[in-house]
Amino acid sequence: MSLEIRNRYDELHLKSIQQTIDDLKFQQKEGWQEKAVKIIKSSRLDVSELELKRLRFFNILTKETEAKLDHAISTMDNPHKTELKIMIAQALEIQKIYQETHHVFIHAQDSGWLLFPDLVKELTKIHHPEQDLHQFKFLRMPDLHRSWDITHYCKNHFVHDHDTATRTDLISADGHFFHNTYGESSLYFLSCNRSMETSSLLTFQNVIQHFYPKIPLEDTENYARKMMQETTTTAAKTGNLFVICIPKEKSASIQYRAHSYGVPCTCHPDSESLHILESLQKQEALPLDTQCENLRLDPCPQFRLFAPELKKENGVKIYMIPPDRLQRKAFKQNIKKIISEISQSSSKK
Secondary structure, eight states: OOHHHHHHTOHHHHHHHHHHHHHHHHHTOTTHHHHHHHHHHHHOOSSHHHHHHHHHHTTSSOHHHHHHHHHHHHTSOOSOHHHHHHHHHHHHHHHHHHTTTEEEEEEEEOGGGTHHHHHHHHHHHHHOTTSOOTTOOOSSOTTOOOSSOTHHHHTOTTOOTTSHHHHHHEEEEBSSTTOOOTTTSHHHHHHHTOOSSOOOHHHHHHHHHHHOTTSOHHHHHHHHHHHHHHTOOSOOSSOEEEEEEEETTTGGGTEEEEOGGGOBOOSSOGGGHHHHHHHHHTOSSOOGGGSOTTOSSOOSOEEEEEGGGOOGGGTOEEEEEOSOHHHHHHHHHHHHHHHHHHHHHHHHO
């Protein structure tokens, strides 16, 4: 273990970081939460044992929280349980920063989908340099507009997110980070590194075509194939975890409580929706008054997020937690290199 890593874990250094974050929170200046998360991300350690110690030092992993997290992860068929624990704990750390002003959800995707949010974000930066895209990831195309709002789904008991159009509009998420039901929870999909829908060459070809409509289809196919080849990494230990922070004043227009397939949960009256979400956000043992009485096998309510309203201008913040930061860095560099080729080629046409 290098001296540099040991020094980064030095207790005095961590106390200094904690004091800086405490000062930001006390002063409550605009943008303090984003600054705090930036500091937190820079303090993370790539050695699992030290990262766990860091999370314990900052009281993210208290004995009680760690025991609940260990229990939730114990049911996962994944040998990399330490990595899973760290990723969920890092999500809890972000939630701690935003909990007073935002409702915070987690969403997991398989590693094959990672190219999509990075590709869309980098191309948006080129075509719309005026946009501030910090603390944001695109989970859908940026121009996803609808003539309907969330009530199209939350008041519709025939919702089924195996329908392609519905799946485009809705993102499955958890407000209770310890939810671990097989085939339903973010933790499950994170653990087995899968998504309900598989990414493909056409997925990324369509993104390139969206931003560069004049590039011949054959060229967009070649660029998409090259991206998929050059961003392929060794088998990932887990999927990627997204932490989605929604301002509380916007929350009701972006999320709703759901059962499997996105069917609205009616186990409790609408008047209790905010209370249930706030109770779940405390990340304690699943409160009895939040449980879905009709679902003995999965008493924890899920959530669906209305993708067209997951926009930076709505105050939404989206962070990504990868299983391997070093692989992630190389991945982004490869994408930027190929996007530069596309941009240069397009300017010559």
